[in-house]
Amino acid sequence: MMTPEPLYRMMVIDSSEIIAPREDYQRELKSERVKRIVSNFDERIANEPKVSYRDGKYYVFDGQHTIDARKALNGGNDLPILCKVYMGMSEKEEALLFARQTGESARLTPGVRVRAEIFGEDGNAVVFLKANADLGIELDYDQERGHMRIGCIKTAMNAYRRLGEERYKEAMGIIVSAWGGEPDSFRRENIIGITRFVDRYHDSYIPQRLITRLSNVDPLTIPREGRAVGVDLAGYKKYLYQVWKIYNGSGKKYSLPKKF
Template sequence: MNDYDAFVPNVHFEQIPIKNLVSNQEYQRNLSIAHVQRTVDNFDLYQINPVKVSRRNGINYVFNGQHTIEIIAIVSGSRETPVWCMIYDDLEYIQEADIFANQLKYVKPLLPYEIFMANVEAGNDDQLIIKSLVESYGLHISSSKVPGGICAVSCLEYIYQKYGFHVLDRTLRLCIGTWEGDNNSLSANMLKGIAHLIYAFGNTLKDDGFKERVGKYSAREIGRTAKERKAGSFGYAEAMLSAYNKKMKTGLHWNKLYATKSTAPDDDFYTEYEENDFDTKEETESDDI
């Protein structure tokens, strides 16, 4: 008969009141009050994992789960509340520290796409609404960059949660209407950049004008100009706003793009810059690789 003891941890489970657990070891990280409060505000009993405990000299030392016990103590209103503990009776202090240091070393984190699709399977409203909206434009949620697929799922969730359904809907409509589903136009920075413009300018940003003026430039050209301006999605927003305002007597006001930020660039900077953004000689396709 096979002996599997070498592959099964020598542990047992007990319910232990929080007041009888200790987590003041030197190797422990500082307690994150912000993390605790955020989890308390979104408490879900089914997300609670057993606390890992090393029982040494009759004392229950927590080496994985110090945030868990604080969250449960706050939610329940008492440190008398018991929690399920996985107890090791044969660990030394240095073993605890080593386990703590390396507990996530070989853990594969979930990818945004995997989390999104699991939420879809769970029937969670946000992800179902986003998926349905994307599919209404003839696209689909994908795990990688493929024709007709959007893999920037975290970006879609960000826009939906920060700006709402209608901004996400208009973002997709403008993006697809301008570049006809070109894969380069469906990046996170491009989608967020469009959402920034929609949120900042509302109906003063005209859809037809956007498609006509910004659509003169390929998604790759927008991306190149964005990188010269500023890192991230606001660089894309600036590049598209520059294209939108080009040769207009009264364009959209630049500072409004940064109305929610503490500082905005000076208008003089843009007066000179926007006239030259797309006047440079077009780069060859090989430059985009």
């Protein structure tokens, strides 16, 4: 019986040989985090960076901040570092492993995680990306805000998973049609309230009525008034309530009953 190939090998590699592929899927190096690691560094509990050996080069996919902290503790000079070295992985496999890292690593933002999953061609992330692209919406991985860009990626992805592609695109299309891709229109409160409304009233609401009525209010209305709601409504309901109020208005002809 053959012994299975180990998942990784412990190897000492000079830091000058280790490459961080940040331009593809990793987050930017944060000097503040490096400083925090340096100030609390304890060799007895330090984690070994995870490195992929590919095409004759070493690529770190977990531990880039630790590597820079070790160099800082060495006067800014390169030095030998004990690493977990994974063999035979593709760049896409590295990205997926990076996206799923846990433990002592710095918590990934939803944007960084989804970007890595898309680079690694994770099926769920790719179809989510395409659903938004079909509407002309970009995923704002770095929270820079801008026209037709979603920064609250976790909120949007949760809505996509809950509603399914068709209904998600219907709800997000309403946001685009109502406010034309204005940055504030993609706030998490608007996405929560409108996707919940579309899901709850899918068979009874008139999409064009909702678009028209939303377009007549500032996109900050739902977040602002939702936060002001008392304890009678909690969680998503306070934002769903705002959308319901906007849709109904003062008339009765097309009013919808309160179903939450």
